[in-house]
Amino acid sequence: MQNFFSLILEPLKGVYAEFADFFPNLLAMFIIIFLGIVAARIVRAVVLKLLKAVNFDSWSDRMGFTTIMRKGDLWAKPSAAVGSFLFWLLIIVVFMAGFGALKIRAIDDLVSQCVLYLPRVLSAVLIVVVGYIVTGFIGRAILIFMVNRGYHFAKLLVEAVRLLLIVLFVAMALEQLQVAPRIVVSAFSIIFGGIVLALAIAFGVGGIEAAKKVIEKETVEKKDEKNDDIEHI
Amino acid sequence: MTMDSIISRKEVHDQLEKIKTADILVGIPSYNNARTIGHVVRAVQAGIAKYFPERKAVLVDSDGGSSDGTIEIVQKTTLEDFQSILFHHRIEPVFKMAIPYHGVPGKGSAFRTLFEIADALNVKACAVVDSDLRSITPEWIELLLKPVLEEGFDYVAPLYQRHKYDGTITNSIIYPLTRALYGKRVRQPIGGDFGFSGRLAKFYLTKDVWKTDVARYGIDIWMTTTAVANNFKVAQSFLGAKIHDPKDPGADLSEMLYQVVGAAFDLMETYPDSWKAARGSEPVTTFGFQYTVGLEHVKVNVERMVTIFREGIKGLREIWIDVLGAGDFGQIEELGSLPDLKFRFPLSLWTRVVYDYALAYHTKKLPRGHLLKSLTPLYLGKTASFVMETENMRQDEAEDEIEKLCAEFESIKEHLINGWK
Numbered sequence: 001m002q003n004f005f006s007l008i009l010e011p012l013k014g015v016y017a018e019f020a021d022f023f024p025n026l027l028a029m030f031i032i033i034f035l036g037i038v039a040a041r042i043v044r045a046v047v048l049k050l051l052k053a054v055n056f057d058s059w060s061d062r063m064g065f066t067t068i069m070r071k072g073d074l075w076a077k078p079s080a081a082v083g084s085f086l087f088w089l090l091i092i093v094v095f096m097a098g099f100g101a102l103k104i105r106a107i108d109d110l111v112s113q114c115v116l117y118l119p120r121v122l123s124a125v126l127i128v129v130v131g132y133i134v135t136g137f138i139g140r141a142i143l144i145f146m147v148n149r150g151y152h153f154a155k156l157l158v159e160a161v162r163l164l165l166i167v168l169f170v171a172m173a174l175e176q177l178q179v180a181p182r183i184v185v186s187a188f189s190i191i192f193g194g195i196v197l198a199l200a201i202a203f204g205v206g207g208i209e210a211a212k213k214v215i216e217k218e219t220v221e222k223k224d225e226k227n228d229d230i231e232h233i
Numbered sequence: 234m235t236m237d238s239i240i241s242r243k244e245v246h247d248q249l250e251k252i253k254t255a256d257i258l259v260g261i262p263s264y265n266n267a268r269t270i271g272h273v274v275r276a277v278q279a280g281i282a283k284y285f286p287e288r289k290a291v292l293v294d295s296d297g298g299s300s301d302g303t304i305e306i307v308q309k310t311t312l313e314d315f316q317s318i319l320f321h322h323r324i325e326p327v328f329k330m331a332i333p334y335h336g337v338p339g340k341g342s343a344f345r346t347l348f349e350i351a352d353a354l355n356v357k358a359c360a361v362v363d364s365d366l367r368s369i370t371p372e373w374i375e376l377l378l379k380p381v382l383e384e385g386f387d388y389v390a391p392l393y394q395r396h397k398y399d400g401t402i403t404n405s406i407i408y409p410l411t412r413a414l415y416g417k418r419v420r421q422p423i424g425g426d427f428g429f430s431g432r433l434a435k436f437y438l439t440k441d442v443w444k445t446d447v448a449r450y451g452i453d454i455w456m457t458t459t460a461v462a463n464n465f466k467v468a469q470s471f472l473g474a475k476i477h478d479p480k481d482p483g484a485d486l487s488e489m490l491y492q493v494v495g496a497a498f499d500l501m502e503t504y505p506d507s508w509k510a511a512r513g514s515e516p517v518t519t520f521g522f523q524y525t526v527g528l529e530h531v532k533v534n535v536e537r538m539v540t541i542f543r544e545g546i547k548g549l550r551e552i553w554i555d556v557l558g559a560g561d562f563g564q565i566e567e568l569g570s571l572p573d574l575k576f577r578f579p580l581s582l583w584t585r586v587v588y589d590y591a592l593a594y595h596t597k598k599l600p601r602g603h604l605l606k607s608l609t610p611l612y613l614g615k616t617a618s619f620v621m622e623t624e625n626m627r628q629d630e631a632e633d634e635i636e637k638l639c640a641e642f643e644s645i646k647e648h649l650i651n652g653w654k
Contacts, residue, residue: 061596067555140552140603146486147548148609150541229360230533230616231399232489233423233450 028101036094044087051079068133094116126174131169135162160199167191239346239495240353252328255354256288257281257378262343263364264297267306269478270364274310275540276361280374281327288382293350294364295343303364304331323351339449341442344456351434358382360428368476369426376470376521378430384518387465389428390419390457392519393475395527397623398533399630400618402493404635406587407454410497413642415461415504416511419469423453423493426472427582435464438559450489451496458497462504469637476529490612498594498605509650513643525628536619539576545610552607559584568614578618578643586611587642588649595653 051057055227060066076084096111121138139162171188175181182188239245259277263270270643274292281290294307308331336342344361358381358416362369380386385557411422437459441450447455460467501508545553546569554562564582569575589607598604623631 033429063597067598118466137600140599143548144487144552144606146611148541148606150537150544152544154544158548187536190498230401230531232402232486232616233400233425 025102029098033098040090044083048083124176127173135165239349255291257290258271258351258356258359260293260347260361261364261548262295266297266364267301271306271310276369280371284375291328295334295346307331327428337448341448341452348434356431362426365478365600368474377551380468381430385394386458386468387430387433388467390469391424391426392471396531398531409642410641414508416514418516421552422457450492454496462507468518471523474526487606487609535617542610542614578615584641592652
């Protein structure tokens, strides 16, 4: 009978012993996560105060960052956005540190993989953000130039340029993330080449008349400009 | 004397050592003006000889690296050819200097060289005249220098008889804006030919603007505004017609607008207290006998201007809504839908457009270049409207229209002051 009890109790003892070994790790995880969340909140509050003190929102308005955020459908204040970004970045770090405290090999491997992957994510985010700003800047510069020259299809052409640039930057970001890099590069080449080929065919075959009109218009405009004697200054 | 000062160059220093001091400096900024500069130099020399025979004078050609022999022509052109027309024998010699300037290529850098030489020679009065002028006479030198030498003025702006369609950036933006801002009716604030005192030349040199657009097209508006906003004594002189070499076909309108309007807006940042305090405007003392001049016909392609304006409505819609607000953009859209014959840009709308662009520039709503260049279609719309409105008007009647626009700029200046945060 005693053997029977020991047959039941031994595994339970083993579970208890393992739990007793594991409990401090679990406790450590909860404490790390709890303290981490508190610290992240404090950091966010301090950063918000600091950004407010240096008038970061007004500076962002002037530099055009607010407009970029609005265009990306982000309606928070720029300072709040920076605060939230830092907060969530810290939360990710805190959770990874917390899970690390459990000392479970599988989780440790996962965490270290995540840590190693994080720089790629950050640089991909950076590529997308910079790409968005550069695309907006170049697109607007071309649009203003073409409108001031009186081109009829300025907006259409600028949308095409924007599309090409977005495709380029998204491909760069995906390549950075190592998401099926071969497929990304091939897909990019196909899409990019396809767009250029489509434009060439549209302009060279389907759009001969349109192309002719654009070229004729440009020639006439240059002539018109020369026929204009007006002194603007 | 800074490291990049023209005075630090040995050949310039040696020439200045020889001259030591002078009463008058006449400067000619040049760049490949071999065709016209000979006439300008002769007119300047005759003007100095005829009206200032007892003053020690220096003629300086500040050249931007001409490759067509401009400098050689300046050095060769002498006074002997027209000695017969002079009443007085010249007592003091006219020194001549032809110097390639340094720095950002442009008229402003050429002027900086002139200010430095004026400062080094401690001159009492300076005049600057464009090198492509065909209508300059010796009297221009008298009219630009005498108010400084004999009447105590520090700055003399030109007053020309121009065709009603010429100087449209001046007429529709720069003159109404500077007049409303600083309260002085200087009719040609960016005329190109000016007189100023040695004291003002020294003051200009204290400003660190030589790497900005002031070094290029922006110099004229900068000189005028700096003089007015710092309470220097300002006058204007009637010089007659301004006829110069045909314009440079490569000159880009957007670039001109960018530099001139950008310089005017920059100056609003420099002197906010000055322009916020000014109310209304007052005339400035005008020298010279005003007369009517027969002017050459000016061809204008109105259709092209209206086309670009309409393309602007389609293409720059988001930018204009952002800068002007939905209400005024609605009015612009309505304007674009009118047939060409009925196309008229209301004065109040145009005034708000200029003020809203100034405010957008102040708050840095868009990158500077994009913002100012997006004004081009609106400006062309306004110009086309002015040309059509004044088609059958005499010169003085067209001038009355400009006067109405100035009154509008003055009457809604509060819009600008209230929006300036």
